[in-house]
Amino acid sequence: MKIINVVGARPNFMKMAPLIEALAPFADRVQTQLIHTGQHYDERLSSLLFQQLELPEPDLHLEVGSGSHAVQTARIMVAFEEYCLRERPDLVLVVGDVNSTLACSLVAAKLLIPLAHVEAGLRSWDRTMPEEINRIVTDALADLLFTTCREADENLVGEGIPRERIFFVGNVMIDSLRRFLPKAKPPAVLNRLPDPQKFGLITLHRPSNVDNPLILGPLLEVFERVSRKLPLVFAVHPRTAERMRAMGRVEIESLDEGGVRLGESNLWLTPPLGYLEFLFLMDRAAIIFSDSGGIQEEAIVLGTPCLTLRENTERPITLEGGSNVLVGRDPQAVLRAFETVCADGRPSPRVPEKWEGGSSVEIASILVDWLDRQPPNASLR
Numbered sequence: 361m362k363i364i365n366v367v368g369a370r371p372n373f374m375k376m377a378p379l380i381e382a383l384a385p386f387a388d389r390v391q392t393q394l395i396h397t398g399q400h401y402d403e404r405l406s407s408l409l410f411q412q413l414e415l416p417e418p419d420l421h422l423e424v425g426s427g428s429h430a431v432q433t434a435r436i437m438v439a440f441e442e443y444c445l446r447e448r449p450d451l452v453l454v455v456g457d458v459n460s461t462l463a464c465s466l467v468a469a470k471l472l473i474p475l476a477h478v479e480a481g482l483r484s485w486d487r488t489m490p491e492e493i494n495r496i497v498t499d500a501l502a503d504l505l506f507t508t509c510r511e512a513d514e515n516l517v518g519e520g521i522p523r524e525r526i527f528f529v530g531n532v533m534i535d536s537l538r539r540f541l542p543k544a545k546p547p548a549v550l551n552r553l554p555d556p557q558k559f560g561l562i563t564l565h566r567p568s569n570v571d572n573p574l575i576l577g578p579l580l581e582v583f584e585r586v587s588r589k590l591p592l593v594f595a596v597h598p599r600t601a602e603r604m605r606a607m608g609r610v611e612i613e614s615l616d617e618g619g620v621r622l623g624e625s626n627l628w629l630t631p632p633l634g635y636l637e638f639l640f641l642m643d644r645a646a647i648i649f650s651d652s653g654g655i656q657e658e659a660i661v662l663g664t665p666c667l668t669l670r671e672n673t674e675r676p677i678t679l680e681g682g683s684n685v686l687v688g689r690d691p692q693a694v695l696r697a698f699e700t701v702c703a704d705g706r707p708s709p710r711v712p713e714k715w716e717g718g719s720s721v722e723i724a725s726i727l728v729d730w731l732d733r734q735p736p737n738a739s740l741r
């Protein structure tokens with residue numbers, strides 16, 4: 361039996377790494393192949409993470425690169441279809457909600473190849489987010505849906521997915537976090553701070569936050585203000601870097617891991633960091649400002665207060681207990697929430713049901729068991 365595992369963009373890599381490891385003991389029954397679509401191609405968004413997460417070299421790199429959503433999705437589909445026709449896998453496994461997830465799901469479904477989706481059922485109920493479209497379509501097509509929380513199961517059932525296809529297994533990204541946290545290491549930028557033990561962390565890359573200078577500009581001003589009280593490290597995504605460059609922020613031209621200061625502030629910019637360096641920062645930061653999906657989950661498990669600069673979240677489980685707060689992107693609201701966190705201090709780490717590190721092992725055994733029960737040559741239906 362053959363499973364094709366698909367990755368494309370940064371958040372896929374930490375989800376796929378433990379799955380590949382968990383499938384390895386079944387190697388006598390299940391052959392796995394890893395496909396990288398090339399949606400992310402920068403060294404710092406891709407190969408560095410492959411190396412740190414101990415992912416095997418991909419069996420095939422589709423090298424699709426950047427483009428509009430249609431162009432990127434279409435390029436992946438054309439190349440992935442060709443590969444699937446040649447390889448005839450028994451199952452395609454996709455993770456998360458990026459364009460690569462959607463593109464490969466469409467190909468598998470149309471070739472009648474069984475499809476498994478890890479991290480199914482999350483919903484922001486906001487269709488202006490490209491990821492929401494990717495989630496809805498992927499879940500509608502998947503034969504096996506693995507969820508991180510019970511609410512996701514109910515979302516899927518509400519969309520007409522039969523319960524017997526849904527498996528609540530917990531969170532594979534937290535499997536990676538638990539495995540690699542002991543190896544976390546400090547990035548060089550910490551040496552530039554007045555006190556390397558006292559800092560906050562920023563990530564920002566959603567089009568809704570960074571594409572409009574009237575939104576990004578005031579957010580940067582807020583961060584500069586906050587940095588006078590608490591030095592901040594901002595790991596800048598290439599999309600955000602491009603927008604900041606267009607706004608005339610010259611500091612962005614010379615980013616390296618040692619960090620460059622934004623203006624006169626104590627806001628230190630770096631390029632995207634490795635997984636191990638980023639884990640180190642997330643774990644020790646006094647606060648995280650972010651618009652990421654996954655960081656909300658990692659933050660609550662680490663017990664690091666997180667302010668999510670979005671109007672909604674597909675991960676409402678992270679809001680329970682108050683250590684992740686949706687603050688939107690109004691600069692005054694962000695400042696107020698920062699003051700509240702300063703007053704309240706660090707929350708206790710919180711581990712949602714089944715986020716204990718065994719999710720990938722559970723998924724692997726469900727997958728192999730399911731494949732064993734399929735009639736021979738089922739994928740040639």
Ligand code: UD1
Pocket residue numbers: 369370371399400401402405426427457458459460490491565597598599602652653
């Ligand atoms: C993608 C995912 C998003 C995820 C994010 C993590 C979709 C729709 N979005 O967003 O869910 O949170 O990854 O980073 O799939 N670029 C580079 N180098 C690269 C890749 C991208 O410079 O290796 C730049 C290009 O200018 C590109 C832009 O970033 O146009 C956006 O890249 P893209 O993959 O389309 O989306 P992300 O914003 O990275």
